[in-house]
Amino acid sequence: MKFNRRNFLKIGAAAGAALAATGKPVSAMELSPGGKSVNKQGVERKKVPYTCMTCNIEDGGIAYVENDRIVKLEGNPKHPGNRGRLCAKGNAGLLHVYDPERVLYPLKRVGKRGEGKWKRISWEEGLNEVAGKIRAHLKSGKPRKEIAFKWGRNRTHGFIDRWMNALGSPTTMNHTSVCESSKKMGMQPTWGPDIETPDFANTKYIINFGSNILEAAYFHNPYAQRIMDGVAGNKAKMVTFDVRLSNTAAKSDEWHPVFPGTDGVVALAMANVIMSEGLYDAQFINDWVNVSADELKAHLAQYTPEMAENYSGVKAEDIVRIAREFATAKPATTYTYRGPCKHLYGSYNERSAMLLPIITGNIERKGGYCLPRGMGWNGVSPSPEHPHEHSKLHQPDNYPLAGHHVSHHIAFQLLKGEEKVAIWMDYYDNPAYTFPSSHVWEKVYQDEKIIPYFVTFSPIISETSQYADIILPDVSYLERNDPENMPSDLLPWISLRQPVIKPLGESMEFRETIRQLALKIDPDGSLNIKKYFDYGSSENYMKMHFDGVAGLKELGGYEWLKKNGVYPDYGDLSPADYKYYKGGKAVEPEYGLHMKEDANGKVTVGGKKRAGFGTPSGKIEVKTDFYGKAGFNPMPVFKAHPWHWSGGKKILKYGQMVLTTFKWNVHTQARTANVKLLTEIVHKNPAWINSKTAAKLGIKDNDLVRITSGVGHMVTRANVTESIHPDVVAVSTACGHTAGGRFAQAMNNAKADAWARDDDPDLKNIWWNDKGVHPNAIIPVCTDPIGGSQGWFDAVVTVEKAKSGDKYGDVVASVEKAVAFYEETLTYNVAGKNHKKMHPELANAPQAEPVKVVSRGDYREFDPVQLA
Amino acid sequence: MARNVMVVNLERCIGCQACTVACKTENKVGIGRWRTMVRVMEKGRYPNAKRYFFPTLCNQCGNCEKASKRNGGAMFSRRPDGIVAFDQAKAKKDADGVYERAAVEACPVEAISWDKVSGLPDKCDFCAHRVDAGLMPACVQTCIGKARVFGDLDDPNSEVSQLLAKHGVQTAKPKEKCPGVFYLGLDQMFADNLEGFKEITGADVLSGKVKMQQA
Numbered sequence A: 001m002k003f004n005r006r007n008f009l010k011i012g013a014a015a016g017a018a019l020a021a022t023g024k025p026v027s028a029m030e031l032s033p034g035g036k037s038v039n040k041q042g043v044e045r046k047k048v049p050y051t052c053m054t055c056n057i058e059d060g061g062i063a064y065v066e067n068d069r070i071v072k073l074e075g076n077p078k079h080p081g082n083r084g085r086l087c088a089k090g091n092a093g094l095l096h097v098y099d100p101e102r103v104l105y106p107l108k109r110v111g112k113r114g115e116g117k118w119k120r121i122s123w124e125e126g127l128n129e130v131a132g133k134i135r136a137h138l139k140s141g142k143p144r145k146e147i148a149f150k151w152g153r154n155r156t157h158g159f160i161d162r163w164m165n166a167l168g169s170p171t172t173m174n175h176t177s178v179c180e181s182s183k184k185m186g187m188q189p190t191w192g193p194d195i196e197t198p199d200f201a202n203t204k205y206i207i208n209f210g211s212n213i214l215e216a217a218y219f220h221n222p223y224a225q226r227i228m229d230g231v232a233g234n235k236a237k238m239v240t241f242d243v244r245l246s247n248t249a250a251k252s253d254e255w256h257p258v259f260p261g262t263d264g265v266v267a268l269a270m271a272n273v274i275m276s277e278g279l280y281d282a283q284f285i286n287d288w289v290n291v292s293a294d295e296l297k298a299h300l301a302q303y304t305p306e307m308a309e310n311y312s313g314v315k316a317e318d319i320v321r322i323a324r325e326f327a328t329a330k331p332a333t334t335y336t337y338r339g340p341c342k343h344l345y346g347s348y349n350e351r352s353a354m355l356l357p358i359i360t361g362n363i364e365r366k367g368g369y370c371l372p373r374g375m376g377w378n379g380v381s382p383s384p385e386h387p388h389e390h391s392k393l394h395q396p397d398n399y400p401l402a403g404h405h406v407s408h409h410i411a412f413q414l415l416k417g418e419e420k421v422a423i424w425m426d427y428y429d430n431p432a433y434t435f436p437s438s439h440v441w442e443k444v445y446q447d448e449k450i451i452p453y454f455v456t457f458s459p460i461i462s463e464t465s466q467y468a469d470i471i472l473p474d475v476s477y478l479e480r481n482d483p484e485n486m487p488s489d490l491l492p493w494i495s496l497r498q499p500v501i502k503p504l505g506e507s508m509e510f511r512e513t514i515r516q517l518a519l520k521i522d523p524d525g526s527l528n529i530k531k532y533f534d535y536g537s538s539e540n541y542m543k544m545h546f547d548g549v550a551g552l553k554e555l556g557g558y559e560w561l562k563k564n565g566v567y568p569d570y571g572d573l574s575p576a577d578y579k580y581y582k583g584g585k586a587v588e589p590e591y592g593l594h595m596k597e598d599a600n601g602k603v604t605v606g607g608k609k610r611a612g613f614g615t616p617s618g619k620i621e622v623k624t625d626f627y628g629k630a631g632f633n634p635m636p637v638f639k640a641h642p643w644h645w646s647g648g649k650k651i652l653k654y655g656q657m658v659l660t661t662f663k664w665n666v667h668t669q670a671r672t673a674n675v676k677l678l679t680e681i682v683h684k685n686p687a688w689i690n691s692k693t694a695a696k697l698g699i700k701d702n703d704l705v706r707i708t709s710g711v712g713h714m715v716t717r718a719n720v721t722e723s724i725h726p727d728v729v730a731v732s733t734a735c736g737h738t739a740g741g742r743f744a745q746a747m748n749n750a751k752a753d754a755w756a757r758d759d760d761p762d763l764k765n766i767w768w769n770d771k772g773v774h775p776n777a778i779i780p781v782c783t784d785p786i787g788g789s790q791g792w793f794d795a796v797v798t799v800e801k802a803k804s805g806d807k808y809g810d811v812v813a814s815v816e817k818a819v820a821f822y823e824e825t826l827t828y829n830v831a832g833k834n835h836k837k838m839h840p841e842l843a844n845a846p847q848a849e850p851v852k853v854v855s856r857g858d859y860r861e862f863d864p865v866q867l868a
Numbered sequence B: 001m002a003r004n005v006m007v008v009n010l011e012r013c014i015g016c017q018a019c020t021v022a023c024k025t026e027n028k029v030g031i032g033r034w035r036t037m038v039r040v041m042e043k044g045r046y047p048n049a050k051r052y053f054f055p056t057l058c059n060q061c062g063n064c065e066k067a068s069k070r071n072g073g074a075m076f077s078r079r080p081d082g083i084v085a086f087d088q089a090k091a092k093k094d095a096d097g098v099y100e101r102a103a104v105e106a107c108p109v110e111a112i113s114w115d116k117v118s119g120l121p122d123k124c125d126f127c128a129h130r131v132d133a134g135l136m137p138a139c140v141q142t143c144i145g146k147a148r149v150f151g152d153l154d155d156p157n158s159e160v161s162q163l164l165a166k167h168g169v170q171t172a173k174p175k176e177k178c179p180g181v182f183y184l185g186l187d188q189m190f191a192d193n194l195e196g197f198k199e200i201t202g203a204d205v206l207s208g209k210v211k212m213q214q215a
Ligand code: SF4
Pocket: B057, B058, B059, B060, B061, B062, B063, B064, B065, B084, B106, B107, B108, B109, B110, B111, B112, B123
């Protein structure tokens, strides 16, 4: 279809005119928005509610089944998060079940590690081998912490901790530092929870610092719906600061391209404007903030709009204008998930952005920046204690505030021999693809001296699991059990993930595999493991979670949840306004949670004790002792990245840019690449380069370009565009797989591997041959010394036209150079030589008290007591 | 009698492609062809670059039906509720052995594609089987931005009627008198004439579509 103006003449006026004079918008016979599905013959299908897991948002779904095959997925209209709708990934989710490359029975390596030669074995053989190794280790008297477990996505809600605690090993390793950890560590000391739930649907103004919430992030689908309700429905204004014109920036009223890592100083300058012009909420600050308005004014005075312009490139007059608009357009909210925190000192950036809703009193009000609402379920007892041994892989030295650990350091720690590993378990994880300097992980996985025995539960032979010695394949998310909740709406909910069909082939749910392993490791209970896994079946385990939940119990407990998928039942969803109605009345969320009367409250407002916030003082702690005592600035501050700035001057040389990565709306980091319906929409990832920058460098659209970092280089194609900051080059991490399947790797009509199948006729219709080039190997480690997050968007690279001999897809990365960056980033931690240099303002501060770090199994909660 | 139409409110479309994928799973549409897809286009100079999302699908204009009938075919037929339905069992081969080539090429919005396996033409039929069961079409059901609205234009109280009454609406191919799909915000989107845009998703994905792969 050609697009030009001629093709798009108006005819609508005529169509509309005849209808204009009609009555009230009521009582039309509208079609149903879901809860039922028919096949082409009109026959109604069997339905099973489930909870989605194609990303980490946990929306509610209903699976429709015909002849034991899942034929369609739709959102569950009873789920207040996604309200009956699924995103592209969720709609395509059934293809994770029918992935032709999915491993459906246990495999044992027969060739060299990573060579790709496998032998089918029985479950009995596989379980006996793994249980035997673990039992032998436990019996040997060697340190239990040599049993290691690394996960990338853990929706088991405590089950992995149960397993590792029962084995007595503290070496549980997560993934949070490549994700949001510095956002959490910015927020938790400030107001308690690690996330916010903005009331987008009712807001009037949104400042979005670097979040691509309309495409990805927490909570993409629910929040995209609410933002469109706010922006299109409520005529809210949305202003986005981002280095790249994301779809979110594109739907915003204003897009301000910022220099990477400088949103924090923009936020501080806006806060300065709001304070100095008296646009703040004096009452709220007085009642609920642990510093006074005068202290805030004095602290913020250093962050002038001109200073922020110098760093960010956003005009001072725009900063002033937006600050005034934000402060006066009540209600208003910010959003940051998760841009500003993914830099060196990202935790400071997050705290700086939080200032805006705080000082304007937009906390916990309708249309404002609200606390997350949660609901829980019962724990399963008995429950093993967390081991007392300490593992540096779980929690490294000198990151006292990294309450969510520093997972991307682990490969380097192993290379340096900081800890020893005997048995490595790999679950829902792909660091050899998704972590910075991913090639270092490859090296570690390949080395049988570092990882003598490698078990994976992955049903996909990925860049990581290809190095396994044995595969005990887990099921897909539509064949497993989990309890779920997420604060994706102001109406709290809990939901169930349950098997929609029987697991395909011989694949076995992880919870069941672990139960069987535990019983084999400790058949007579003498090792004190058996009793924690004596729950019979995965389904029984679920019953133990849910049966006793008050309210749910009266409805029928677990059995009721199986039929409905989500609790509570908020009533009927109206497709007109997307509210739930019960007895003719719209169900509205509660606001002002901190103001609730509470006899145990620490804060008194209006003569009454109030619930307050989850901080030591019960107030919002703009000034936090947690930071102060650990040697960091207790106030929100800005630290210019020494790779980019020196004395306030940008130090990028000719051809140098900052490399940034991003997600597409149809992909997760690694798990969606073999989903044909998503990969046909996005399968390649050319480098976005600003047209002016490209012209200077003689690069034309689609040219081969070489991108060189301090670690190595990659050769890809240029997407010359108007949609990116001139100092930035952006490459999506969705593409460029070297493992994972024929759709992921654009291998049309290729022969199936021995464990794979040819049961999808589309394996002969793969019409694209460009699978993209993956950037993570050349991205150096750069760690926020506070929250421990990887600074994904900090790497300085040189972009030039490809050199002779360069081939599309080349990725060359040096392990030594990657290690040098790791060593460098350690110098920024509290014990490193750059820490003092980066904090001249603390020269006269009292000596930091030594901080005790306690190794902990629980990855979700930041427990101040442990760090105080 | 009902007159079923779709209204696409471009202000609310976020380009998420949930509709594209839902349509494929609902209607078992394989890769390399589409009943609907959201084209993504950019226009304007940095820092004033703009991006547009444009969901495309069969406009139910009936051109394919006419072209097929001229050729002696009977695959397409308009239902009383306005939907241009089709029956693959009645598809007829052209002289070159390709099913219904004339009908496919007569479509002004390139909405018909051949199934790569069977070679039979396929297109959006507003999910007639769902509509007949009282359900919204799959793409409307899942639309994250609530951009796609479907209903009966003969019912003045329906959401589509209300939207059309309130807003200036356009169609993708006005000359074809497309009766089935209306857009809100198209005038704004194309006020600046989109010739010279850069297409992010859509062009390469759609290009191979009408070229029939001979089995
Ligand atoms: S838009 Fe194309 S497919 Fe749809 S009725 Fe018209 S000609 Fe047929």
